[in-house]
Amino acid sequence: MTSISQFTADVRAFSEERDWPKFQDPKSLLLALMGEVGEVAELMQWTREADVVSDFESPERNHRVGDELADVFIYLVRLADVLGVDLGQAAEEKLERNRSRFPTQGPDSIIGKLPSKR
Amino acid sequence: MTSISQFTADVRAFSEERDWPKFQDPKSLLLALMGEVGEVAELMQWTREADVVSDFESPERNHRVGDELADVFIYLVRLADVLGVDLGQAAEEKLERNRSRFPTQGPDSIIGKLPSKR
Amino acid sequence: MTSISQFTADVRAFSEERDWPKFQDPKSLLLALMGEVGEVAELMQWTREADVVSDFESPERNHRVGDELADVFIYLVRLADVLGVDLGQAAEEKLERNRSRFPTQGPDSIIGKLPSKR
Amino acid sequence: MTSISQFTADVRAFSEERDWPKFQDPKSLLLALMGEVGEVAELMQWTREADVVSDFESPERNHRVGDELADVFIYLVRLADVLGVDLGQAAEEKLERNRSRFPTQGPDSIIGKLPSKR
Numbered sequence: 395m396t397s398i399s400q401f402t403a404d405v406r407a408f409s410e411e412r413d414w415p416k417f418q419d420p421k422s423l424l425l426a427l428m429g430e431v432g433e434v435a436e437l438m439q440w441t442r443e444a445d446v447v448s449d450f451e452s453p454e455r456n457h458r459v460g461d462e463l464a465d466v467f468i469y470l471v472r473l474a475d476v477l478g479v480d481l482g483q484a485a486e487e488k489l490e491r492n493r494s495r496f497p498t499q500g501p502d503s504i505i506g507k508l509p510s511k512r
Numbered sequence: 513m514t515s516i517s518q519f520t521a522d523v524r525a526f527s528e529e530r531d532w533p534k535f536q537d538p539k540s541l542l543l544a545l546m547g548e549v550g551e552v553a554e555l556m557q558w559t560r561e562a563d564v565v566s567d568f569e570s571p572e573r574n575h576r577v578g579d580e581l582a583d584v585f586i587y588l589v590r591l592a593d594v595l596g597v598d599l600g601q602a603a604e605e606k607l608e609r610n611r612s613r614f615p616t617q618g619p620d621s622i623i624g625k626l627p628s629k630r
Numbered sequence: 631m632t633s634i635s636q637f638t639a640d641v642r643a644f645s646e647e648r649d650w651p652k653f654q655d656p657k658s659l660l661l662a663l664m665g666e667v668g669e670v671a672e673l674m675q676w677t678r679e680a681d682v683v684s685d686f687e688s689p690e691r692n693h694r695v696g697d698e699l700a701d702v703f704i705y706l707v708r709l710a711d712v713l714g715v716d717l718g719q720a721a722e723e724k725l726e727r728n729r730s731r732f733p734t735q736g737p738d739s740i741i742g743k744l745p746s747k748r
Numbered sequence: 749m750t751s752i753s754q755f756t757a758d759v760r761a762f763s764e765e766r767d768w769p770k771f772q773d774p775k776s777l778l779l780a781l782m783g784e785v786g787e788v789a790e791l792m793q794w795t796r797e798a799d800v801v802s803d804f805e806s807p808e809r810n811h812r813v814g815d816e817l818a819d820v821f822i823y824l825v826r827l828a829d830v831l832g833v834d835l836g837q838a839a840e841e842k843l844e845r846n847r848s849r850f851p852t853q854g855p856d857s858i859i860g861k862l863p864s865k866r
Binding site for chain 2: 404405412421463479481
Binding site for chain 3: 749750751752753754755758759762765766773774775776778781782785788789792793795797798800801804805810813814815817818819820821822824827828830831832833834835836837838839840841842843846847850852
């Protein structure tokens, strides 16, 4: 049960022990994050929409994509940390706001709204 | 102190209450994540490298970028969940492997390695 | 029949007339390109794979996505120009190399290769 | 002097000769484009802002980044083609519109506007 704030602290310590913070300005970290997002994309880009989930059910493929998602996450927590953002708190607040924006029933229900977001 | 697994469960419940999982195949979620990464990029792209951190120190700007990073995180945990990946565990394992790959001292030290990753 | 090199020169002149080259270092341009890629993603992320092409057949939607693809292209030619890359020549060379890498027949044929690129 | 429309036709022929259009729906092409953008990012992410241009002046590095930019361009023209967008025309129109949006002088001049786009 890793907490977001503990993992952020772990990644910070890992970076500082290697004297990497001098390379880790926000724009560089964001480009690194993009590079890892690109690697996730390469794992699924030519698989048909309906087949992607089952394609990653094999242990080898599941481990592979988990490894790339982990890289995205590592750069994301590091980027938030460098920017002075508490990622866990920001995420909780955003999810709470989304609960208000997209009620589950009533006249403002999201039913039918999502796909038409254009 | 939000745990990664609890937040993953919260985002899953949020999606299921709105009947959104039918739209949330991995490729669609990855494109949505890219859209949010793009919004983070737009917040800092024209700021000089040396000025980005201080630019986000104001409460208004800090909240703004935190909001976009939260969106990236929400799509990341949802994508991992749909793919059957335990993001917290994958991230812990990756960080542990990185500790071995990049020792902090000795003949295999990372000193000088990072910038030459080409 | 716009040539790639003429369009590159047009975008360069546009930038210089506005004194923008001082902001247009490669990392900033790449982040700007990413922002535009993200806007293309937002236009199609929740549409089913089989419906995307027809969704963009309406003149309004077609113009919309064309506008975003144009933004990606503008940043791409500008980035190549700033990096001293002749994009048209690089693209011709790459396509020629791909013709050799992926023969259309014979024992090295691509048949069945692409989807297994993992 | 390759024209954008001729290159688009060349990439289309290349794809059709290999029976690839069945894989090349817009979302898959956009993920592939993202993968190539990520490879460009990996080439420059840890280089200081002020050093990137000179870093790519060596023939080997210049060829390397040109190769990745070519991949981005190939997927971009293919994506536009599949979406029924005339990329050259869309790009010309967008640049023309930008000339109006950002006059080079007068009360609506861009001077000082760009960096504050937040």
